[in-house]
Amino acid sequence: MKPTEAMGRMVRRWRGHVVEVSPRGLVIDGRTVDPAPLTERDAVRPSDDPRTHPSLQFLAHGVLVYRGRVQAELHPGSEPTVHGPGGAKWTPEPQRHPGRKGPAAGPAPPRVDDDLDIGL
Secondary structure, three states: OOOOOEOOOEEEEEOOEEEEEEOOEEEEOOEEEEOOOOEHHHOOOOOOOOOOOOOEEEOOOOEEEEOOEEEEEOOOOOOOEEOHHHOOEOOOOEOOOOOOOOOOOOEOOOOOOOOOEEOO
């Protein structure tokens, strides 16, 4: 497989919407948001922290990050706000410990998400 060839498919029901990442790119509720697919070059390497990797992030406040950009904001019961490939560049926020001085301790731990993930 070439490092620029599209990889697999993932479908996830999240915050009342269906999010699909496939060779067609990023699709939300059947609407293509970004036609560029994830490739082997976008994969999380063993030395990377998956909590801060820019390829794909489902953030707690409804922000969907894809390929390092805020591509959409999803909220239950409303239409998604789509920014597409031109969305704001995403920079992970480091976690700070209350009462501790000095630099941030790193990224916040992942939160438990009870939404159903469907892998096909």
